[in-house]
Amino acid sequence: MIRVLLADDEPLIRAGVRAILQADPEVDVVAEAADGRTAVESARSHRPDVALLDIVMPGLDGLAAAAEIRRLLPGTAVIMLTTFSEDEYIARALSGGASGFLLKTGDPQELLAGLRAVTEGAAYLSPRIAKRVITEFSGGTGDRMSAHARARDRVAALTAREREVLALVGRGMSNAEIGRRLHVVEGTVKVFVSTILRRLEVRNRVQAAIIAYQAGLVEEF
Incomplete structure (x- = not known):
């Protein structure tokens, strides 16, 4: 059972997301909040597996709430609900420890897929915003070329196996999925991922x- 905290200040959005989640027998919405501060307190009380947070909320916004939840509850994954107009928040959300980004207007199946991915230790980017996330971090054409070169330099320090694992992380695979793909136990994958993040x-x-x-790894493998 995936225990979820749902936070959004718009009642209609919250009701719609709740309906999607409750249609899955493996998902339990354990708490709801209409602002970031209540979301943090609810997370502290209920210790959910996933906190699904709107980015823009009154008082303490979703980005600040995400960082606080991750600080208090490292075992709780955070997914940000976003719109195309909120690209500027991506860097801040990542620095706060968010594990995923989903569009409010996206396919309901993406929501459920994202929940499962982050609870299994994977990252999840809605396919429609993955390119925007990468563009946000790359800037203009010259910056993208520079970012590509820097990324290639960074992954060059990894072993061939670590680069292969990183490529599968880039595809959004969980540790279990990577383990099956590479024919190794999940514990070994966890060690690889921890080493990759550190390096x-x-x-x-x-x-x-x-x-x-x-770095182009996703296309290579």
């Missing part, structure tokens, strides 16, 4: 996935 000097799998895309 790339990134905080989470989303940031590692961005580097994998920028």
Whole structure:
């Protein structure tokens, strides 16, 4: 059972997301909130597996709430609900430890897929915003070329096996899926991922996935 905290200040959005989640017998919405401060307190009380947070909320916004929840509850994954107009928040959300980004207007199946991915230790970017996330971190054409070169330099320090694991992280695979793909146990994958994050000097799998895309690894493997 995936225990979810749902936070959004718009009642209609919250009701719609709740309906999608409750249609899945493996998902339990354990708490709801209409602002970031209540979301943090609810997370502290209910200790959900996933906190699904709107980015823009009154008082303490979703980005600040995400950082606080991750600080208090490292075992709780955070997914940000976003719109196309909120690209400027991406960097802040990543630095706060978000594991995924989903569009409010996206396919309901993406929501459920994202929940499962982050609870299994993977990162999840809605396919429609993955390119925007990478573009946000790359800037203009010259910056993108520079980002590509920097990413290639960073992954060059990894072993061939680590680069292969990083490429699969870039594809949004969980540790279990990577293990099946590479025919190794999940514990071994966890060690690889931890080593990769440390050697790339990134905080989470989303940031590692961005580097994998920028370095061209996702296309190579």
